[in-house]
Amino acid sequence: MSYFRDVLQAMHAPCQQQTQLQSEALDRTLPTGVRHGLLLHNFRCKGCSAYVKHLRRLQTLCGLVGRQSIEQGEAMPPKIRERLQTLDAQRSQQ
Amino acid sequence: MPSESSQATTQASTTVARLLQEHGDVLWRFVLARTRSQTVAEDVVQETLLAALKAASTFSGQSTERTWLLGIANHKVSDHFRKTTRRGEQSIDADGADAGAFLASQRVFAENGHWRRSGLPAALDVKELAGGAGLRREELLAMLRACLDALPANLGEVVWLRDVMGIAPEEVCKQLGLSATNMWTRAHRARAALRNCIQERDADSIPSST
Numbered sequence: 625m626s627y628f629r630d631v632l633q634a635m636h637a638p639c640q641q642q643t644q645l646q647s648e649a650l651d652r653t654l655p656t657g658v659r660h661g662l663l664l665h666n667f668r669c670k671g672c673s674a675y676v677k678h679l680r681r682l683q684t685l686c687g688l689v690g691r692q693s694i695e696q697g698e699a700m701p702p703k704i705r706e707r708l709q710t711l712d713a714q715r716s717q718q
Numbered sequence: 719m720p721s722e723s724s725q726a727t728t729q730a731s732t733t734v735a736r737l738l739q740e741h742g743d744v745l746w747r748f749v750l751a752r753t754r755s756q757t758v759a760e761d762v763v764q765e766t767l768l769a770a771l772k773a774a775s776t777f778s779g780q781s782t783e784r785t786w787l788l789g790i791a792n793h794k795v796s797d798h799f800r801k802t803t804r805r806g807e808q809s810i811d812a813d814g815a816d817a818g819a820f821l822a823s824q825r826v827f828a829e830n831g832h833w834r835r836s837g838l839p840a841a842l843d844v845k846e847l848a849g850g851a852g853l854r855r856e857e858l859l860a861m862l863r864a865c866l867d868a869l870p871a872n873l874g875e876v877v878w879l880r881d882v883m884g885i886a887p888e889e890v891c892k893q894l895g896l897s898a899t900n901m902w903t904r905a906h907r908a909r910a911a912l913r914n915c916i917q918e919r920d921a922d923s924i925p926s927s928t
Contacts, residue, residue, distance in 0.1 A: 682912055688855075
């Protein structure tokens, strides 16, 4: 019974609430009924259907920003590395 | 023969040197990407290493050492923004999340909670989703970086760990001391604010469908 209740609730929830659930779906596995309700809602709602795609693209692009920053970013300048090592050495002597 | 305290100090120093050796560059790149300032990044990396040293005994080993360090660094960057910029002075709601940037993104909804005709997100080009032309993608990335910079500290810290660094949700909760529900709420608000920011900056790429 809770499956059908979840389907109906998710399907008829306002779009604003759908966007929260769609974001949550990126961070956790939603109950099956809720997932199916969202799919049915998106099937007939252009706005929410586009929003899901925007979210996925956003996450892909965020991942690219991360990869570019970490893989292609500049290494720690030797001057700064030296300073941090010196500070650490000074702290050890105190 | 060295005293117990000097032995402990030497051990700690070795740890900082090792952390710097093994994770220094990644830590640096991450902090620099978030702060865009070498001076600030230097301070934050130093604070991160010292904080890691103090918290070493609490490191459970459930996450990798790098993830643990990035979590500390992320927290230090947010502290910096809270202290020094307007990004930390936004209105905080009952969930502890910034209300302003998120509320702006909710103007696309009518009072009944459904999309306003003028707020409908546009359909996306599937080819663009799959990678797109290099120039277009670079433009989008530049816009996204600017929008990430504009996020309030308490939303930025979630999206940086979760979506930019790809850290698992459970680990993000642990690093930021948030409940799962709170993390989902903040992630939703951050993503909605980011989407809205990109839409506003790039009205041509995500046009209104009306």
